[in-house]
Amino acid sequence: MNSILILFAHPKFEQSRTNKRLVQQLDQLEGVTFHDLYESYPDFHINISYEKALLARHDIVVWHHPLYWYSCPPLMKQWIDLVLEYNWAYGPEGKALQQKKCLNVITTGGLRELYCSEGSNHYSVNEFLRPFEQTARLCNMEYLPPFTVMGTHQLSDAELANKCKQYVQMLRFLQKDCSPQVIEDCVMLNDIPQIN
Amino acid sequence: MTGSILFQAIVFLTGALICVPLAKRLGLSSVLGYLLAGILIGPYLLGFVGEEGEDILHFAEFGVVMMLFLIGLEIEPKNFWSMRKTILGMGGAQVLGTMIVSFLLFYYPMDLSYEVSLTFSMVVSLSSTAITLQTLKEKSLFDTTYGASSFSILLFQDIIVIFMLGLIPLLSSEDGTLPDENQGEAANLLANLPLGLQTLAIILSVVLIVVAGRYLFVPMLRKVAATGVRELSTAAAFMIVCGISLLMELVGLSPALGAFLGGVVLATSEFKHELESTLEPFKDLLLGLFFMAVGASINFIVIKENPLGIGGMLLAIIFIKAVVLYGVGALFKLKMDQRLLLTVGLAQIGEFAFVLLSFAFELNILSKNQMDILLVVTALTMALTPILALLNERLILPKVGTKESEKRPIDHIAKQHKVILVGFGHFGSTIGRFLRSHGIEATILDFDSNRVDFLRKMGFEVYYGDATRMDLLESAGIADAHMLISALDHPDTTRKLVKMVRKKYPDLELLVRAKNRYEAFELLELGVEHIYRESLDTSVKMASDALSKLGFRKYTLYRQAQNFIKLDEEGLREIAKNRPEDEKEYIFKAREAIAQQEKVLEQDWKRGIYQNDNHWDSEQMRLAREAGRNSSNVS
Numbered sequence: 001m002n003s004i005l006i007l008f009a010h011p012k013f014e015q016s017r018t019n020k021r022l023v024q025q026l027d028q029l030e031g032v033t034f035h036d037l038y039e040s041y042p043d044f045h046i047n048i049s050y051e052k053a054l055l056a057r058h059d060i061v062v063w064h065h066p067l068y069w070y071s072c073p074p075l076m077k078q079w080i081d082l083v084l085e086y087n088w089a090y091g092p093e094g095k096a097l098q099q100k101k102c103l104n105v106i107t108t109g110g111l112r113e114l115y116c117s118e119g120s121n122h123y124s125v126n127e128f129l130r131p132f133e134q135t136a137r138l139c140n141m142e143y144l145p146p147f148t149v150m151g152t153h154q155l156s157d158a159e160l161a162n163k164c165k166q167y168v169q170m171l172r173f174l175q176k177d178c179s180p181q182v183i184e185d186c187v188m189l190n191d192i193p194q195i196n
Numbered sequence: 197m198t199g200s201i202l203f204q205a206i207v208f209l210t211g212a213l214i215c216v217p218l219a220k221r222l223g224l225s226s227v228l229g230y231l232l233a234g235i236l237i238g239p240y241l242l243g244f245v246g247e248e249g250e251d252i253l254h255f256a257e258f259g260v261v262m263m264l265f266l267i268g269l270e271i272e273p274k275n276f277w278s279m280r281k282t283i284l285g286m287g288g289a290q291v292l293g294t295m296i297v298s299f300l301l302f303y304y305p306m307d308l309s310y311e312v313s314l315t316f317s318m319v320v321s322l323s324s325t326a327i328t329l330q331t332l333k334e335k336s337l338f339d340t341t342y343g344a345s346s347f348s349i350l351l352f353q354d355i356i357v358i359f360m361l362g363l364i365p366l367l368s369s370e371d372g373t374l375p376d377e378n379q380g381e382a383a384n385l386l387a388n389l390p391l392g393l394q395t396l397a398i399i400l401s402v403v404l405i406v407v408a409g410r411y412l413f414v415p416m417l418r419k420v421a422a423t424g425v426r427e428l429s430t431a432a433a434f435m436i437v438c439g440i441s442l443l444m445e446l447v448g449l450s451p452a453l454g455a456f457l458g459g460v461v462l463a464t465s466e467f468k469h470e471l472e473s474t475l476e477p478f479k480d481l482l483l484g485l486f487f488m489a490v491g492a493s494i495n496f497i498v499i500k501e502n503p504l505g506i507g508g509m510l511l512a513i514i515f516i517k518a519v520v521l522y523g524v525g526a527l528f529k530l531k532m533d534q535r536l537l538l539t540v541g542l543a544q545i546g547e548f549a550f551v552l553l554s555f556a557f558e559l560n561i562l563s564k565n566q567m568d569i570l571l572v573v574t575a576l577t578m579a580l581t582p583i584l585a586l587l588n589e590r591l592i593l594p595k596v597g598t599k600e601s602e603k604r605p606i607d608h609i610a611k612q613h614k615v616i617l618v619g620f621g622h623f624g625s626t627i628g629r630f631l632r633s634h635g636i637e638a639t640i641l642d643f644d645s646n647r648v649d650f651l652r653k654m655g656f657e658v659y660y661g662d663a664t665r666m667d668l669l670e671s672a673g674i675a676d677a678h679m680l681i682s683a684l685d686h687p688d689t690t691r692k693l694v695k696m697v698r699k700k701y702p703d704l705e706l707l708v709r710a711k712n713r714y715e716a717f718e719l720l721e722l723g724v725e726h727i728y729r730e731s732l733d734t735s736v737k738m739a740s741d742a743l744s745k746l747g748f749r750k751y752t753l754y755r756q757a758q759n760f761i762k763l764d765e766e767g768l769r770e771i772a773k774n775r776p777e778d779e780k781e782y783i784f785k786a787r788e789a790i791a792q793q794e795k796v797l798e799q800d801w802k803r804g805i806y807q808n809d810n811h812w813d814s815e816q817m818r819l820a821r822e823a824g825r826n827s828s829n830v831s
Contacts, residue, residue, distance in 0.1 A: 011751055011752075012749070012751075012752065013749055014748075014749050014752065015814070015815055016814060017814075017815070018814075038749065038750070038751040039749060039750050039751070042750035042751040042753070042754035043754060066814075075751075109814055109817055109818075152814060152818075153814065153817060153818040153821050154818075154821070
């Protein structure tokens with residue numbers, strides 16, 4: 001079974017209806033480590049050796065965060081800047097993350113329809129996530145398509161409950177196997193037939 | 197010369213008002229000023245005060261009682277217990293040593309009787325709590341080894357004097373029992389009881405003080421505080437001290453000791469500071485009066501009759517006391533300079549002499565002449581030791597022990613970034629360590645010689661002495677320093693330092709530690725830009741941690757804490773900027789500031805913690821969106 005590390009970054013988690021619900025269910029999952037970055041490092045002083053050890057113990061790394069200005073909240077970027085060290089994560093000697101898998105779990109206020117060339121956001125979510133994709137690639141990790149909860153501003157409780165269920169099922173699916181065939185066909189992990 | 201009470205009051209007050217500032221001007225301690233004032237107005241110079249001086253002396257001894265009460269307030273029971281070894285060891289060695297040596301002096305060369313010699317040796321072995329502690333306080337030396345040792349010895353003497361008072365009647369040839377009329381005011385209710393019962397009564401009264409402190413004084417003070425009438429607090433404070441004194445006198449203990457105990461019991465109560473601020477001015481005045489009365493009681497006729505004898509005795513006694521104290525200091529491994537301070541500091545005979553001597557006189561152990569001679573000697577030792585201490589400080593200390601400064605090659609970085617750090621206690625040492633970890637070697641000023649030696653061993657450049665002395669600051673290189681960091685604990689010293697430095701080196705960057713917002717306010721008024729309130733950041737951090745444990749998110753708390761500190765500091769600056777011209781207005785402003793703070797607190801409460809910060813708040817966007825949709829539905 002693949003072990004999953006969820007790196008969660010939300011500067012105002014207590015105000016986020018969607019993320020509260022998404023996160024609530026995670027601690028019951030076996031083999032999933034939930035790591036709340038803003039609660040661990042309110043002063044942005046990241047314990048790098050601890051983070052490295054945590055990464056070493058897991059097979060799949062999840063960057064779970066809201067999409068702010070088409071990117072992640074600042075502490076997540078700080079995490080990437082500090083933890084993914086040269087010759088550890090990348091570079092000639094950087095083999096620590098090799099073979100691991102990596103993906104973004106993001107929430108957006110706007111609907112999925114807005115994230116396309118005709119929409120007001122002009123680009124798709126996958127395009128906005130390119131920096132993460134390339135980061136994973138440079139660290140010799142396999143980057144998987146994102147799992148998204150979009151249009152949170154108008155999500156009904158029933159729809160949100162459904163999204164939460166999907167999130168758990170998606171994680172369970174990844175824990176069992178990450179068969180590339182199934183995933184390759186998905187634009188987002190939301191589209192995996194097994195979880196729908 | 198008697199006249200009305202008013203006339204006497206004016207005499208004493210004028211004496212103090214002239215002599216004490218004069219003494220301070222000359223760099224002497226206020227004790228010396230009061231003593232001089234006393235001599236001046238006493239019967240032998242200006243003659244404003246006559247026989248009644250003795251009554252005033254008795255009255256003013258109450259100042260000593262109050263001082264011990266206030267000292268007790270500063271010492272928590274736990275700390276008191278941890279001092280027990282020093283108290284017994286140092287105090288015991290000092291009293292016993294002095295008694296033995298001085299007894300030999302009185303008994304052999306001076307050929308006094310065995311009883312008189314023993315009485316005298318007991319008197320001589322005691323030192324003056326009033327003078328020593330007042331001096332310690334004035335020079336803020338309480339936290340040094342010298343201060344702690346002095347205090348321990350004095351405390352032991354306060355205890356041992358009880359036994360001395362018990363022993364003296366046994367020396368009396370009149371079968372030990374005395375007629376009631378001879379006992380005077382300090383009548384001991386228990387004197388006629390068997391020894392066992394007396395001891396029991398003493399123990400019971402000590403227990404009574406402890407119990408009353410917890411279950412009587414504190415509830416009483418609470419009730420009094422609830423009435424909101426300020427003078428009642430003063431009355432209650434006096435009640436406590438007087439009550440304890442009376443109880444102690446009844447069972448034959450020293451009132452000062454009882455007051456000390458009462459203080460210790462109340463040290464952990466919430467009224468500690470209120471009691472302190474209420475009694476402090478009274479204590480200072482009474483002590484001043486006490487010193488003046490001592491000065492006035494110096495009998496110059498006795499001196500005139502036998503100047504050589506008294507002079508010789510005076511020097512012999514100070515010498516014996518000093519030698520024994522030096523030995524005790526050596527025995528307990530005090531460093532040389534601390535030892536010398538102790539040697540001179542406690543070399544006088546204490547105020548208990550007045551009690552013991554008149555008691556022995558009443559019992560016919562001493563003749564009138566013998567009592568007068570030793571009384572004069574006592575007063576003279578009190579007058580002389582502050583002068584000796586001054587000589588010691590100015591002439592001897594700079595040459596022995598911890599030197600004021602030590603030559604040492606200054607490395608490149610220290611030369612380039614010259615930083616002077618004043619005070620190296622808990623606060624200053626943290627600053628010094630952090631600077632050092634960045635390769636900045638501060639030049640340190642500190643007045644604790646043990647610490648100074650240790651720091652020098654660690655390779656710091658340290659100047660030893662009083663940081664409010666311009667010449668010391670100048671030899672530490674203030675003229676070409678980049679900045680001066682004041683990590684001093686004591687607000688008065690801090691202010692003195694800041695004023696002095698701002699005046700002579702107005703362009704020097706000053707970073708100053710402040711105890712609280714009041715001190716910070718004063719520093720702002722002195723024009724200090726960088727003020728570090730020791731009670732601000734840490735307490736906000738603590739509150740944040742408490743809220744975090746209650747379930748608040750740490751990052752939100754982190755940001756709110758920063759906001760809180762910023763608002764608080766801005767508020768303080770705002771008040772300081774609108775600095776009022778006259779005092780009245782200041783009080784008004786201060787009140788206004790409190791009102792403002794109340795308003796701020798109320799706003800905090802009303803708006804809740806998040807409202808002033810809309811970042812990352814999706815709820816707002818959602819509501820705005822919904823509002824938009826509703827209005828379009830209507831249209």
